[in-house]
Amino acid sequence: MYNEIDLDKIDIAAEPPTEEPARQYYFMAKCREWVRRFEQENGRLPKACVTTFGCQMNARDSEKLRGVLREIGYREGTEEKADFVIYNTCTVRENANTRVYGRLGQLKPAKKKNSHMMIGLCGCMMQEPEVVEKLKKSYRFVDIIFGTHNIYKFAELLFTRLESERMVIDIWKDTDKIVEDLPNERKYPFKSGVNIMFGCNNFCSYCIVPYVRGRERSREPKAIIREIERLCADGVSEIMLLGQNVNSYGKTLEQPVTFAGLLEEIEKIDGVRRIRFMTSHPKDLSDELIEVMGRSKKICKHLHLPVQSGSTDILKKMNRRYTKEQYLELVRKIRAAVPDISLTTDIIVGFPGETEEDFLETLDIVRQVRYDSAFTFIYSKRTGTPAAVMENQVPDEVIKERFDRLLTEVQKIAAEACAVHEGSVQEALAEEISGHDSTMLTGRLSNNLLVHFPGERKLLGRYVDVKLTECKGFYYIGEMMGR
Ligand code: SAH
Ligand code: SF4
Numbered sequence: 001m002y003n004e005i006d007l008d009k010i011d012i013a014a015e016p017p018t019e020e021p022a023r024q025y026y027f028m029a030k031c032r033e034w035v036r037r038f039e040q041e042n043g044r045l046p047k048a049c050v051t052t053f054g055c056q057m058n059a060r061d062s063e064k065l066r067g068v069l070r071e072i073g074y075r076e077g078t079e080e081k082a083d084f085v086i087y088n089t090c091t092v093r094e095n096a097n098t099r100v101y102g103r104l105g106q107l108k109p110a111k112k113k114n115s116h117m118m119i120g121l122c123g124c125m126m127q128e129p130e131v132v133e134k135l136k137k138s139y140r141f142v143d144i145i146f147g148t149h150n151i152y153k154f155a156e157l158l159f160t161r162l163e164s165e166r167m168v169i170d171i172w173k174d175t176d177k178i179v180e181d182l183p184n185e186r187k188y189p190f191k192s193g194v195n196i197m198f199g200c201n202n203f204c205s206y207c208i209v210p211y212v213r214g215r216e217r218s219r220e221p222k223a224i225i226r227e228i229e230r231l232c233a234d235g236v237s238e239i240m241l242l243g244q245n246v247n248s249y250g251k252t253l254e255q256p257v258t259f260a261g262l263l264e265e266i267e268k269i270d271g272v273r274r275i276r277f278m279t280s281h282p283k284d285l286s287d288e289l290i291e292v293m294g295r296s297k298k299i300c301k302h303l304h305l306p307v308q309s310g311s312t313d314i315l316k317k318m319n320r321r322y323t324k325e326q327y328l329e330l331v332r333k334i335r336a337a338v339p340d341i342s343l344t345t346d347i348i349v350g351f352p353g354e355t356e357e358d359f360l361e362t363l364d365i366v367r368q369v370r371y372d373s374a375f376t377f378i379y380s381k382r383t384g385t386p387a388a389v390m391e392n393q394v395p396d397e398v399i400k401e402r403f404d405r406l407l408t409e410v411q412k413i414a415a416e417a418c419a420v421h422e423g424s425v426q427e428a429l430a431e432e433i434s435g436h437d438s439t440m441l442t443g444r445l446s447n448n449l450l451v452h453f454p455g456e457r458k459l460l461g462r463y464v465d466v467k468l469t470e471c472k473g474f475y476y477i478g479e480m481m482g483r
């Protein structure tokens, strides 16, 4: 287990071990020595700032980077004051890339001012060869570039950079390796994401994720359970299981396990009070899972079930492998088993070839399912995906007009769905002090909606019963019941 490793006891004069994670512990110890020298020379510890773009997977990866930085001795700082700025990037839509280039441009003058400053880039965008070429050519001031498959080598790459003073680039095309027992720094003391699988094998025709995250591989159930038990011992009570397609968890293991089977094992862990997971692909959501969700005392009443489109024709072109009717039938089964479940989704507008009729099918499915909320995206062409070369790309103004219509509908239904719970008393996990009013706390309900209520800081991380006095569209104002 990571906690038992004492970096100061590692012999850093010896050759680096070849085995993982011992090799990374060795490089963390080497970097720690560098940090101590930095402290002696500058009279302060160096500061690092990790900025995350993209999804929960990236957020969890950033926690791993922060964990390594903490072990090495870095303090956390804001980007303006940091000696080491890291962008953990996303490339799922074009605008994610544009934002990174924009931010990088602003860092250049900052780096000129601070002679210590290093810039690291990692994550999904770095897995695209064109991006790395562009960085090598036009962004020479970047210090370290690595991808999603070798993130566990962060300490080693950092040390290489500290030694060589040259741009370090290390991108792997793919890996089947999963390195366990590395440190991480959680954002919240009481809840945590837990990766259960990496990569994706679905190749939805619009999506770049399988290319930048590689083939699907599942962690061993034992490693997952051990991590969750340790998290619970450390005060965590809510677990979010993470994977691009959690419903196909376990299929590639030597001794296959189903996702439903894994959930049942996690349910048995005493310290776990709430279990969440994302994301579910409709094509792989099994009856066994629905049954387990219906029975469970700990699985939250929320399912994120991306539909992408309501048109069976478009779904086929997207390679989603379900029809509109099959999706609706799935929703019916889930609602029958878990009547008070909150359903959320992702929808893409303007996929190549989408006609007005196809779009009306999307509006129709939104009206039939009545999602509690939906993330709506404008289709973004990703080079290298099959959809990028499909005919009949939809003109921007048509997409924009459809997007606005969809958003209006989604918001109207979400507000109505939210209002249903007004007046009820529900259990909330107090997660944060409200950003607007420091006498208020923000709590999350089992169904993933937020409630703001008067409460003291000492309640953070605790479960409290809250009366949802007023629905504000997509969140509530509430008051705590006597406790
Ligand atoms: N694995 C998850 C989704 C990961 S990406 C799943 O399949 O459910 C998150 C969302 O981004 C997707 O659900 C999709 O709606 C959206 N998305 C992916 N590629 C996109 C693209 N090229 N253009 C617009 N939206 C996209
Ligand atoms: Fe992308 Fe589809 Fe995989 Fe989700 S399931 S990550 S949308 S390819």
Ligand code: F3S
Pocket (backbone or CB within 6 Å): 053, 054, 055, 056, 057, 058, 089, 090, 091, 092, 124, 125, 209, 212, 213
């Ligand atoms: Fe983006 Fe990578 Fe997640 S492309 S959405 S950060 S898997």
